Amino acid sequence: MAPATKRKTKQKVTPAVAEEPTTTIKIGETDYTLVNANPVITSKLRAKYKRSIDCKEFIPRQKQQLIKDIIGPYAIKHLKERAKFYKLDYLTARVNALMRFYIYDIDATVGSIFSKLKEAGIKIFLHGGCVRDLLMGVRSADIDIIFDKDIQSIKPLCEKYKWPCSVFMVKEQYINFGINKGDGLEGSNLSKTFMTPLFQHEASVNDLAYDLQNDILIDVTGFGLEDIAKGQFRLGASPADWAKWAKTDAKRPFRYFKLIEKGFKPLNKELHEFVINYIRDNWEKIYARPISANYPISWIKQILIKTITQGEIDETTGEYKFGPTEYKLMPFLQIIKKNVGEDIFMKIMANFTEADLKHFREQRIITSETQYINYKKMLVHQLKLKHTPAATHSGSKTKKVKLVAG
Numbered sequence: 001m002a003p004a005t006k007r008k009t010k011q012k013v014t015p016a017v018a019e020e021p022t023t024t025i026k027i028g029e030t031d032y033t034l035v036n037a038n039p040v041i042t043s044k045l046r047a048k049y050k051r052s053i054d055c056k057e058f059i060p061r062q063k064q065q066l067i068k069d070i071i072g073p074y075a076i077k078h079l080k081e082r083a084k085f086y087k088l089d090y091l092t093a094r095v096n097a098l099m100r101f102y103i104y105d106i107d108a109t110v111g112s113i114f115s116k117l118k119e120a121g122i123k124i125f126l127h128g129g130c131v132r133d134l135l136m137g138v139r140s141a142d143i144d145i146i147f148d149k150d151i152q153s154i155k156p157l158c159e160k161y162k163w164p165c166s167v168f169m170v171k172e173q174y175i176n177f178g179i180n181k182g183d184g185l186e187g188s189n190l191s192k193t194f195m196t197p198l199f200q201h202e203a204s205v206n207d208l209a210y211d212l213q214n215d216i217l218i219d220v221t222g223f224g225l226e227d228i229a230k231g232q233f234r235l236g237a238s239p240a241d242w243a244k245w246a247k248t249d250a251k252r253p254f255r256y257f258k259l260i261e262k263g264f265k266p267l268n269k270e271l272h273e274f275v276i277n278y279i280r281d282n283w284e285k286i287y288a289r290p291i292s293a294n295y296p297i298s299w300i301k302q303i304l305i306k307t308i309t310q311g312e313i314d315e316t317t318g319e320y321k322f323g324p325t326e327y328k329l330m331p332f333l334q335i336i337k338k339n340v341g342e343d344i345f346m347k348i349m350a351n352f353t354e355a356d357l358k359h360f361r362e363q364r365i366i367t368s369e370t371q372y373i374n375y376k377k378m379l380v381h382q383l384k385l386k387h388t389p390a391a392t393h394s395g396s397k398t399k400k401v402k403l404v405a406g
Contacts (some may be wrong), residue, residue, distance in 0.1 A: 007033040023056055025087075028069045029216055033059045033140035034087060037225075049090055049137065050402070058085040058216075062198035070211050070218075071123070072148065075194040082198075082222040082236075092215045094134040095126065098143070103185055106163050110143060113185065114176065114212060121156055123148040125218070127193060129200065133191055134261075135208075135228050141325065146190040146209065151175055154187070180324045181310050193220065199244040202252070203259060205233045226269075233259050234267040236241035242271075246278050250286055250299045251307055253279050254336075261335045272339075280344060288347065301351045333365050350376040 023034045028398045042055050058066055066085055067076050099111030108112065108338050117124050118282035124147045126134070133140035147154070151173045155238050158165035158177070167176035173191070178184035192200070203222065204227045221236035237245045244371070247378050256266075256275045266272045279287065290296040297313050301320070303312040310323035322329070333367060349372045351356065357369035366372060376386040 023087075027066070028068065028266070030065055030069060031135075032062055033068060035059060037086060037088075041226050041229045044088070045088075048229065051090070054087075054089045056087045058087075062240075068238065070214055070216060071190070071194055075190075078195055078197070078217075079220065082220075084219040084222045086217040086225060088135075088217055088225075089217065090218055091135055091202065091210070094137070095212070095215070098126075099170060101143075103143075104179055105177060105184055108161070108163070113161075114145075114315070116161060117147065117154075118213070120153070121149075122153065123190075124187075124212050125193075126212065128206050128208070130210040131210050131217070132205050132224075132228065134210075135225070141328070143185045145185070145187040146193050147187060148190055150368070151189060193243060198238075199241040200248050201236045201245075203233045203235055203256070204257065205264060207236055215224070226301060227264075231264060232267050233264045234271065239270065239274075240259055242274050243278070246275075251303055253301050254307075257335045257339060258332065259333055260339070279340060283344065295362065298351070300348060304329070304351055328362055330365060332359075333360070337365065346372065346375055 005208045024031050025034065027031070037057045039054040042053065045053055045055065063083070063085070064076050064080050067073075067079050067083075071079075074217060097116065099109065101110045102108075103110065103113075114124060124145050126144070127146045128144045130140045130142070130144045151168070151170060154175055155165070157163070158168075159177075163177050165175060165177055166179050167174065167181055169175070169242065173189035175187050176184070177187065188313065190209075193207075198221065204221045204223040206224075207220040208224045209220065211218060212218070221234075223234060223236075227233050235242060235245055253275045259268075287300040288298055291299055291302060295315055296314055297318065301313065302319070305313050305320045305322065308329050309326045311321050311326070312323065313320045333348075336348060340348075348365065349360070352360070352372075354369065354373050357366065357372050360366050361369045
C-alpha cells in the first residue's frame with residue numbers, strides 16, 4: 001500500500017495595512033503628530049481653490065495638550081470635545097498676504113500691528129468671518145482678532161503707536177483699533193470664543209480662529225472647515241438649544257441671512273424654519289419693541305442701521321444716518337425679502353424714511369414705495385392711539401410718554 005502523501009496547506013497571508021502618512025511638528029516641549037485631513041474635505045477644497053492643497057489634522061489624543069500650548073489650560077473644558085485643529089497651506093498663504101494689507105484709518109499694515117501686539121506678549125488669533133473669508137478666497141470687509149489679555153493692556157499700545165482706537169469698551173472687552181467700526185480692525189478678549197458653551201457661539205463657518213503664533217486653524221465646532229468646503233452651515237448648538245442661541249443675542253437670527261447672502265445653505269430645512277418662525281413669533285415681543293427704557297430704539301432698527309451700516313440713530317427723534325458700511329444694506333434687504341415673508345418684510349421696511357424707500361424702489365428692492373409709506377403712517381397712528389392717556393375722573397396725573405418712531 002502506497003504511503004499517504006502530505007497535502008500542502010496554503011497559509012493565509014494577511015494583507016499589510018498601509019500606515020497613514022504622518023507629519024510631526026514641535027510646539028513648546030511637545031512633538032505633535034498630524035495626519036491627512038478627511039479626504040472629502042480635501043477634495044472639495046481642491047475643487048474650490050482649483051489647486052492642490054496640503055491639509056493636515058492634529059490627532060485627537062493630543063488635543064488637550066495642544067489646547068494648553070497654543071491657547072491656555074483654561075480653554076480645555078470647552079474645546080476638548082468637539083474642536084478640531086488643522087494645518088492648511090492655502091490658508092497660511094492667504095494669512096501671510098493679509099499681513100501686507102494697509103489699514104488707512106490706522107495708518108499701518110496688519111502685519112506691523114500684529115507684530116507690536118506680539119512683542120507686548122499678547123497671543124493673538126484671527127477670528128470669525130475674517131477666517132471664513134480667507135478660506136473662501138475672498139477679501140473680508142473687516143478683520144477681527146481675539147487675544148488672551150485684558151483689554152486694559154491694549155490701551156497703552158494704542159497711545160504708544162498712535163492707533164486711533166476709537167471704541168474702547170472695558171466691560172465688553174472690545175476694541176476698535178481704527179476710526180470706522182466694522183470696516184477695519186476690531187478685537188476682543190478670547191473668553192467669548194474659547195470659554196463659553198456652544199449655544200453662545202455663531203454658526204459653524206463663523207466659529208473659526210487662526211493661531212498667528214503657530215499657523216494653526218482652530219475649528220471650534222468641529223464642522224466649520226467641512227461646512228465651508230461643502231458650502232453649507234449649521235449651528236454649533238444642538239437643536240434643543242437653538243432657542244437659547246437666538247435668545248442670547250437678538251441679532252443672531254438676522255445674521256443667519258448674512259450667511260445665505262454669502263452663498264451658504266443651511267444644513268437642513270429644520271434650521272431654516274426655526275429662524276423664520278423665531279423672528280415671526282417674537283416680532284412684537286422682541287424686534288418691534290424698544291431695546292430698553294433708556295434707549296427707546298427698536299431692535300430691528302438697531303440691526304438695520306447700526307449693525308449693518310454702522311450708522312447712527314438719534315434716540316430722542318428716531319432719526320438715523322447710514323454709516324460707512326451702507327453698501328451692505330441693499331444685498332441684505334434682498335435676501336431678507338426672499339426669505340421672511342411679505343408681512344414681516346413690510347414691518348422691516350417701515351423703519352426707513354420716505355426718501356430711502358424711494359431709493360430702494362429705484363434700486364428694485366421694492367416695486368413701489370407707496371404701500372410701505374402708508375403702512376408706516378398706519379403704525380405711527382396706532383402708536384399714538386396706544387399711548388394717548390385715557391380720560392379719568394380720579395384726579396390722578398397722567399404720565400407723558402416719549403414716542404420714538406421705530
